[in-house]
Amino acid sequence: MLRFVLSRLFSAVPTLVLVAVTIFVLMRMVPGDPATLMLGDLAEPDQVAAMRRSMGLDDPVWVQFLTWAGQILRGDFGTSIVLGDPVLPLILDRFSVSATIVLASVLLAVAIAVPLGILAAWHQDSAGDLAVIGSSTLLLSIPSFWMGLMLLLVFGLELGWLPIVGYVPFGQDAWAAARAMILPVVTIVLVEMGSIVRMARASMIEVSRLEYITHARAKGLSERAVMWRHAFRNAFAPTWTLIGLVLGSLLANIAVIETVFTIPGLGRLMIDAIYGRDYPLVQGCLLFIAFLYVMVNLLVDLVYPLLDPRVAE
């Protein structure tokens, strides 16, 4: 087990190196440089040149890369050019905001979508089943920013039940924080639920046709016991993989939601850093997100054998 974890972590190293190289090169291919942006349009050329020199931007690209990589290996992600703060604490601070929203949304989406999909499968082709498939297909095809804006319009502006802007940290005022989180979380839940419902339903239908389900019925078990004890665990495995993918892509794409709801999360941090050509911050953010992806996938794979013992070997 430990060996498996270590080998998986080890195998993530080339991925992360590749990510590091790619984002470093891409960032430097984007036109515009941080020195000009920082000093503004009115700066003299020699001022800009001095600034560039002090930022190390005059060195050859490979020297810059090695310097950065060396720092990272020592646990130093550098300092933000624009904000002047160290990158890593900045990322971790903003990440805690995004992670709260993403985790809450995914947990809620799974808690609703999986039972819904399973019940729909168990009553396949009934009116309820058709309603579930129809609405999940509809939700699946709505872009998250539109859903967010509509919810803001209805519940924020028209009804005035929930705040429209402003993020409150949990430590400061838990009630206000929770109220501010409702709309972004509901948006994500609605948008991500569709695919999970459909996956849970499809795998449940597949499993319910297998002979061990008939065998379970032939033992005299009740439908409820057949469904939850025998069918559920086998049907959940593919959905579990999907949940991992959803979680990973949400962490990477949270910027859209954070922009709509003006939440100071990791996504906003990265977008601002890109606009400001804040090289160390962008690189730090992207590397951090790549690392999260690897970790989420590892977690998914570690849990998988509990659902399907056949893959344990």
Place this chain on the structure above:
Amino acid sequence: MQDGLIVRNLTIRPDRSPLTLVDDLEFAIPPGQFTALVGESGSGKTLAARSILGLLPQGLSPTPDSRILFDGEDLTRASAPQMRAIRGARIGMIFQEPMVSLNPSMRIGQQLAEAMRLHTTLSTRQIRAECLAMLDRVQIRDPERCLSAWPHEFSGGMRQRIMIASVMLLKPRLLIADEPTTALDTLVSRDVLDLMVDLTRTSGTSVLLISHDLGMVARYVDDVVVMEKGRAVESGRARDVLRAPQNAYTRKLVAALPRRGPARPPTDAAPLVETRGLSIGYPEKAGPLRPKRFRRVVHDVDLAIRPGETLALVGASGSGKTTLGRTIIGLERPETGSIRIRGQDIGDQGTASRCRARRDMQMIFQDPYSSLDPRQRVGPLLVEALRHLPGLSDGDRRARARDCCVEVGLDPALMTRFPHQLSGGQRQRVAIARAVIARPAFVVADEPVSALDMTVQKQILDLIRHLQDSHGFACLFVSHDLGAVEQVADRVAVMEAGRIVELAPRDRIFDAPEHPYTKRLLEASLRLNAA
């Protein structure tokens, strides 16, 4: 009130459809008796059996005047809770596919205990003791360990024993066994059946055996009901029905039982295909630091196949016979040893000439459901097999495909169909047509009939033999079914654990086997002429 099972006027129809799947079926099983429902796929025998437990697929139900009386109680009128109290406790069921009838994500112990907990008031410790005793009865080594093991850790035969154990733990009054050994090979299925008979006799359980295999039925059951297209066409004491079948369909079934054909004169022509010291292994899962190692499945095989003859390769599953067949035709690489085609060692030559050698060889696979491209129509599928022949126009190719269809007994009108629109037998005819259309010199047939019904098996075997007589190709016939082998083989090679233990002309293998393993195989094979 009468004990046992009485089925009367059983008719099964899909809701809102005039189609009748089971038509007015009647039979009775007195307590302690063995009865068989015999018929081919689509005869409705499985539906009839499942309706007893109320386990028909969704949308199917018995008509209102159907009666299924079990110990005096009408099961067609029973409520859902009443039915659940009967299922498992008084009527048990064993399924055909041991590989998919145990829950893969539940330990064996839990699955065994589940029904006991439901239907008895025994304590956890008592249940455990009963499970251990039962696993011991079904000859599972180390029952303690078995309880905490997962189904995938066991072979098909072992899983079927576990299945029988799980059902017989509750000593049901009736056991429904739906083709319990069809998925198993000869030796194993004999053991499993003997075990089932032994356990049910001890507990006085009556048995309803569903089967397409008359040979098996003859040996084990008291009564037999022959079904065709949903109707019972003949019933009575098994012995009488098989000795003197009255109905035309029953006669057809009996006639399909394997019979030895006339022997062909032996040839002494130079071998077409020859292997010397052939060993085959699969690489074991190697880590980055572990050296690549081979797990040997075929050891040091010398075989010679002469033009026009059929050499049968028989053995239990896992004996390496399929691997050997696939290697000879070039689908797997040998570890050591040589394969010669017409005296040329194909291992020595480059890829191009190996490809050319391969054009002369074809393969027929076991499962006609997965061996044909589902998105290719029959016509193009056959035409494709002619692509290497020079000097043929598209019209010539199509004409030849049409002729080949006629030759294998397919209506050429089927050439526009997709494989899924054909029956199993028709598909296997397409697969055979694809193999022989380019007139190969050598064909490997890997269990070509084991997925088919008895009467279809007979037709396909006759077809292979007939095609061989008219085209003169040599055939390596891989099978675990000695009945099929007896019909088509000229010589037989018996394989055990990757080695050829006996190789002799067919009549000598069947009449005077020498190796103990060959003798065991023959004893286990349930041949009617022996019964």
